[in-house]
Amino acid sequence: MKYSKRLSRYLLPTVKEDPKEAEIPSHRLMIRAGMIRKLASGIYEFLPLGWRVVKKVENIIREEMDGIGGQEMIMSAVQPKSLWDETGSGRWYLYGPELIRFTDRNDREFCLGPTHEEVITHIVASNVKSYKELPLLLYQFQMKYRDEIRPRFGIMRAREFYMKDAYSFDRTVEDCRKSYEDNFKAYERIFRRCGLDFVSVEADTGNIGGQSSHEFMVIADTGEEEIAVCRCGYGANTEMAEFRTDDRADGDRQEAVRELEEVHTPGVTTVEEVAGFLKETPKKFIKTLLFRTDDGRHIAAFIRGDHELSEHALKKAASANAIEFIDDDTIKKKLKSSPGFSGPVGLSSSGAAIELYMDSAAAGIVNGISGADRKDYHLRNINVRRDMKADFREGNFRKARQGDLCPKCGGALVFKRGIEVGHTFLLGTKYSESMKAVFVNDQGSEENMIMGCYGIGVTRVVAAAIEQSHDGNGIIWPAPISPFDVLLVQIARDADEFCAELFGKLSEEYEVLWDDRALTPGVKFKDAQLIGIPVQIVIGKKYKETGEVEIQYRKTGEKEFVRPEHISEKLKKRSG
RNA sequence: CGGGGUGUGGCUCAGUUUGGCUAGAGCACUCGGUUCGGGACCGAGAGGCCGUCGGUUCAAAUCCGACCACCCCGACCA
Incomplete structure (x- = not known):
């Protein structure tokens, strides 16, 4: 006998209206389906x-x-702090406030794993x-x-x-x-x-x-x-994704190289602000990001204004386990720059101890714009190879994005x-x-x-x-994870005995939920769609006339009529 | 934590701007009746110190202050 239940004896509080706290389908439907x-x-x-x-x-x-x-x-879900101390990695502290901690009556520290x-x-x-x-x-x-x-x-x-x-x-x-x-x-x-x-x-x-x-x-x-992901099978989190570039498309390469020029940009620091101020496109910008590594080195990453840094790539290139932004004070005193106005030219010529990582796309900018390393000033017409006064490392330090190519096969990344x-x-x-x-x-x-x-x-x-399997009416369970195999929907009110017998028979082979509630048909059909059990067997008025019951498939909405003794055969054919 | 928003019967919400006399609707629930294949209908009920605390006022769901909870956008992850 499989696990089967009568719905009248089952806690299934379905909800007609969308709960207001739920935004995405799975959340909404899980609440609505009880x-x-x-x-x-x-x-x-x-x-x-x-x-x-x-x-x-x-x-x-x-x-x-x-x-x-x-x-x-x-x-145990409960873990003593002493165990975490053993790793010596400081994970008790690294985990931060995300770790739910508490102390027992003797002030010993614990966390929930x-x-x-x-x-x-x-x-x-x-x-x-x-x-x-x-x-x-x-x-x-x-x-x-x-x-x-x-x-x-x-x-x-x-x-x-x-x-x-x-x-x-x-x-x-x-x-x-x-x-x-x-x-x-x-x-x-x-x-x-x-x-x-x-x-x-x-x-x-x-x-x-x-x-x-x-x-x-x-x-x-x-x-x-x-x-x-790529058709060839390559796939990566974009945080991690490697890529080949197709930056020819970006080229204003023909533009004549011009002389460096300092411009007054009072109070504007972000790429968007400066771009608006100077009426230039973000593609012209060299965005400067300053980090301190876990072993205390200072590094600078230069990315084109419309690109995003790949922390992963930068950490890898710099052989760092972790990086964090450098505080303003250090930027002023140690790096002789100005927070919000840092740029490659100044940083490479100030003599400050800092490693420089230049993204290839940024390196290729002709007459670029970046911070002048002094408050309220930017430089324009920066040409990296001409204007950088110290060695820098060039590579891909940005995140992959639409239009980049697969690192394995060169196909388009999706x-x-x-x-x-x-x-x-x-x-x-x-x-x-x-x-x-x-x-x-x-x-x-x-x-x-x-x-x-x-x-x-x-x-x-x-x-x-x-998320992957639902429609406007409710959940559509993939059969292997459906809460029940079959929903027996009793519509005919005088069919108790017939349903009880069918319920017993089906339960030998399937996990059956029998909707034996004394409700109107509309409610029962709606609930059936909502909870999404793949196979519904409906006992309506027709079973008495023809002796056949109706099978409805949740996914396709198809209906077919069969004699009760042929249900199992039908379902096997269907799933096989 | 920063930014935005919401708290009113079990659920979804109106009422708050412009304070006013018994705080409303729909759904759900209980009882009676009629319905019975796609979230029925009629009648009768029950259910709320309007998130909490404090203040202003003759009078507070409504105005002011603090706090709390929850949701959405960002940094974290299975």
Whole structure:
């Protein structure tokens, strides 16, 4: 017997009107379909129907994780600060206010886990000693806690969310690559099975750390991430995307090179303001961005005015782990420049200790405009190769954008929006080294374990599935993650017995929700569309006349009439 | 945290500009009746110290102040 329910005995508070707090389809529909309710900003309850979908996704993930040798366990959501101190990486502080902290009655500090690298590494470090016990792949499903700056879009970006996190431990980097590959492939199977249209892209490793990283993106206009993909299979977060340029299109190359000239630009600092003031296009500007690296060096990046800096590319070129803007005081005193009026000419000739990174597009500007490194003045007619007085590094330091070409095949990059539902990291020894997760190899000496970690936002997958599959009437569930297989819609009021019998029979094979509520047909049909179960079996007045019942398919709206004993056969043919 | 906005029965909202006597509508809910294949109809009910605290006033949902909550735009992430 499958899990089946009568709707009259099921908590399914559907809502006719759009809730005003919800903007995007998934959020709206999850509330309207009685799946979730909000308890506080970014904190949601899952009602029975919503939780069933979460469990469907969870089970698919579980099967695939087990399939690659994963072992499920559960760690505490509560973590002691002392454990975080062990990494020596200062992650307790790096995580900042996003970490939900509290103290117990004895003033010991704890947090609610935003992720579990520290805990799992601790467990493995203290329980695994020999190369004979490796590799290991451990995973769990659990609520994670992040005090997001701005919770948004219902469960899409919540402060409490359900996540699958897996951690691999290997003897060698090659073995770890294999583990990474296994997980990567499992992710592809998982998202395919969930019926999602997705791509995997190269990604930044963020504050989890590590060497290699991929994000799994569900394609949706409402996605928060911008990704660049190519027909050849290349794909990357735009933050990361490499590209070849086709800047010939930009050329005012014929323009005659003119003499440097200082112009008075009182109080105008941003590219837009100065462009307006001087009546020039942003393409003529060299935007100057000043950073301090985590190891204390000063660097300047020069980007064309209409371009955006790729922090990733700059960090990579400068071999920095992190960069932050330089404060005004330092700009004045150490760099002998003026905040808001910095530019390549002054910075390269002042003798200040600063590394210079010039984006290729900016380098190619003829008679460009930039700050004059003194308050309220800009320089015009800058020609980088002529006017820069110190060595600089040239390269791509901007983000890819429309019109750029694929770095692999030279084809046109296509930009899409995506919802990040999964992220894989090849961590290496970042945690094992600091937390002494070591094993004894077959030579009898100690080595650090090589780690990987792999997350899937289970609740976000649910929201993403709805973003991708809905219409004006409601949700359209992909069959594998639908909360029920079949919705039995009883319209005829004198059909209780018939429906009860059919319900019992169908339940042997399908998870059935029987709408046995004493409501008017309109309400029941609308609710049926809203909650989006793929197959509806409607018992109306016709069943008595012809002995046939009606099957309606949510996705296409098609209807067909069959004898009750042929339902199963029909559905099999349909799905097969 | 910066910018914008909203708080009035369970839900969606009117009323606030120009203070005034019992605070409204639709939906949902309860009871009775009529309906019964695409969010029905009639009748009768129940449900609100108008986000909170303080102030102005003869009188405050309405004016003033503080606070709180929530939503949207930016930096963070599964």
